[in-house]
Amino acid sequence: MSKNIIIALDFDSGDQALKFLDRLDPNLCRVKVGKELFTASGPQLVKEIVSRNFDVFLDLKFHDIPNTVARAVSVAADLGVWMLNVHASGGKAMLEGARESLEPFGEQRPLLIGVTVLTSLSKEDLEQIGVPTNPEEQVSKLAFLARDAGLDGVVCSAAETRLLRAQLPDGFILVTPGIRRPEDASGDQKRVVGPAEAIQNGSNYLVVGRPITRADSPNAALVEFNSAVASVS
Numbered sequence: 687m688s689k690n691i692i693i694a695l696d697f698d699s700g701d702q703a704l705k706f707l708d709r710l711d712p713n714l715c716r717v718k719v720g721k722e723l724f725t726a727s728g729p730q731l732v733k734e735i736v737s738r739n740f741d742v743f744l745d746l747k748f749h750d751i752p753n754t755v756a757r758a759v760s761v762a763a764d765l766g767v768w769m770l771n772v773h774a775s776g777g778k779a780m781l782e783g784a785r786e787s788l789e790p791f792g793e794q795r796p797l798l799i800g801v802t803v804l805t806s807l808s809k810e811d812l813e814q815i816g817v818p819t820n821p822e823e824q825v826s827k828l829a830f831l832a833r834d835a836g837l838d839g840v841v842c843s844a845a846e847t848r849l850l851r852a853q854l855p856d857g858f859i860l861v862t863p864g865i866r867r868p869e870d871a872s873g874d875q876k877r878v879v880g881p882a883e884a885i886q887n888g889s890n891y892l893v894v895g896r897p898i899t900r901a902d903s904p905n906a907a908l909v910e911f912n913s914a915v916a917s918v919s
């Protein structure tokens with residue numbers, strides 16, 4: 687089983703996250719720890735989740751001077767995480783430094799993923815921060831920068847997946863949030879796609895939060911997401 691589903695552990699306490707994980711099989715999914723949970727419960731929680739055999743995507747989106755990011759990435763890798771990310775807009779030296787800091791981990795190193803343009807940013811928002819291009823062009827530019835710096839892939843929205851898959855090599859990983867089944871509420875996600883469609887568009891890993899974390903039976907919801915992915919893999 688290829689474990690394409692990454693469940694977003696968007697909880698505000700470690701206790702809640704662990705209680706949720708008690709009900710899940712690490713052979714059927716991976717999990718994402720983001721800024722909320724990490725700020726609440728920190729590295730000890732990450733270690734605990736890793737010790738329960740879950741592959742952890744540490745979604746802290748590092749963005750700082752190259753030396754600081756390289757050191758943070760190395761310390762994160764020490765926690766035993768499977769994947770972590772940095773902002774591609776931090777520039778090539780920062781991205782290369784992050785990649786180099788993982789060399790000592792050899793084959794055991796975590797995957798290093800770039801964040802391109804946050805999907806919450808519109809064309810107008812980009813203009814306001816001095817980036818007067820359309821968001822798609824900027825996404826593509828940053829994805830190529832990430833690839834050139836040796837990163838393993840990028841996070842991209844469902845709307846961007848097809849375009850990036852066509853432009854980038856097969857081995858370059860695309861991680862996609864905003865995934866919903868037809869019966870799921872979209873919540874604050876503006877553009878959503880189904881799990882099968884996202885995989886067909888070329889995504890490798892799907893980040894799913896509320897449709898699983900808030901389900902009456904998270905395990906049953908996960909089984910459904912996995913079946914949808916398997917039907918097109």
Ligand code: C5P
Nearest residue numbers: 694696805863864875893894895896897
């Ligand atoms: O609950 P839901 O499935 O919408 O959760 C999606 C997860 O993916 C959340 O952790 C969210 O922060 C993350 N994410 C996103 N859109 C992005 C980047 C990350 O929804 N562009």
